[in-house]
Amino acid sequence: MNCLSFRFGGKNHFLYAFLLWLSVSNLYGQKQVFLFSYFVDNGQDGLHFAYSRDGLKWEAIREKSFLTPTLGKDKLMRDPCIIQGPDGTFHMVFTTGWHDQIIGYASSKDLIHWSEQKDIPVMEHELTAKNSWAPEVFYNDQRKNFIIYWATTIPGRHSDVSDSENEKGLNHRIYAVTTKDFKTFTETKMFFNPQFSVIDATILKKDSWYYMFLKNENPKPAEKNIRVTKSKQAAGPYPTVVSAPITGNYWAEGPTAITIDDYVYVYFDKYRDHQYGAVRSKDMTSWEDISDKISFPKGIRHGSVFEVSEQVLKGLLGEQ
Structure with missing residues (x-):
């Protein structure tokens, strides 16, 4: 009798059950896959995806976009940020244009078929607001709602x-609204107000802390690097005295974060x-630059990283 033999009531019952459980666990353990939502060029053709199984090698899923932008003055879909809510629905927010006072929103169950795109008028009440850039959405498990946050200059x-000619008077801070259903939203509030121009904030929960990565956008002297601050509350406040740069001697923007293994x-x-x-x-303190260890599709621009099931990936790849 081999080790996988099974007889109800026999002495191999529990061994078989254990081996079956172990094999199923290993099977599903190998199914983790990571997606990267991004745009190319100026964002005019819409939403793109790349995937990876190790977080290092990323492959484009196809050249054609999965969703074409319809909103805003410029009809763009830049900085697409996607998360999966508790009910399995994927929620995406994105930048619709260079000078819009709105952000874009769409939802999907499978990342292939999308709802009608709608604008969220987050800054229309501020008549002089210059923009609404790089929105992100984060599920707040403490308050059971979604935080949407972005950068605006008023x-x-x-x-x-200190300004420069290239900045054109831009001096950003991070603003936010919350929602439970993406139909009604709270009033726009200041979310992060440091003593420097800040854009491209993104939040990651690790253990009992919420870490916010962000770009110091100051032009003189040029910073253009990624920093981090943390809070015990997803909704903040986040200390405005932030870390030293975690990126190197190059200009960096559009951070997105995920936990992979350790x-x-x-x-x-x-x-x-x-x-x-x-x-x-x-340890969230010492940072290793692994830029030489990763590979991404050519032309990839600012986006977000998140984990999905093998089934979702197969759908995107057209294997279902």
Whole structure:
């Protein structure tokens, strides 16, 4: 009798059951897959995906976009941020244009078939607001709602920073709304107001802390690097005295973070070098630059990383 023999009531019953459980556990344990939502060029053709099984090698799923933008003055879909809610629905927010006071939203059950795109008028009440850039959405498990946050410049509203001709007077802070259903939203509130121009915030929960990665956008002297701050509350407040740069001697923006095995990986756009970079850490204090260990599709721009099931990936690949 071999080790997989099974007889109800026999002495091999429990051994078989254990081996069966172990094999199923191993099977599902091998199914983790990570997706990266991103845009190319200026975002005019819409939503793209890449996938990876190890967080290092990323492959584009197809050249054609999965969703074409319909909103805003410029009809763009930049900075697509996607998360999966508790009910399995995927929620995406995105930048609709360079000078819009809205952000875009759409939802999907499978990342292939999408709801009608709708605008969320997050800054229309601020008549002088110059933009609504790089929105992100995060599920707050403490309050059972979603936090949507983004960067906006309101002239004269915040402490001055040294400017440059290229910045065109932009001086960003992070604002936010919350929602439970993506139909009604709270009033727009200040979310993060440091003594520097800040864009591209993203939140990751690890253990009992909520870490917010962000870009110091100050131009003089040029910072253009990724920093981190943390809070016990997803909704903050987050200390405005942030870490030293966790990125290196290059300009970086658009961080997105995920936990893979023992590491937290933070991916970002080395936008002047036209390539992607990454750092990782086990203790959230010491960061290893692994930009030379990763590969991304050519032309990938700012997006978000998240985990999905094998079934979702197969659907995107057209294998179902």
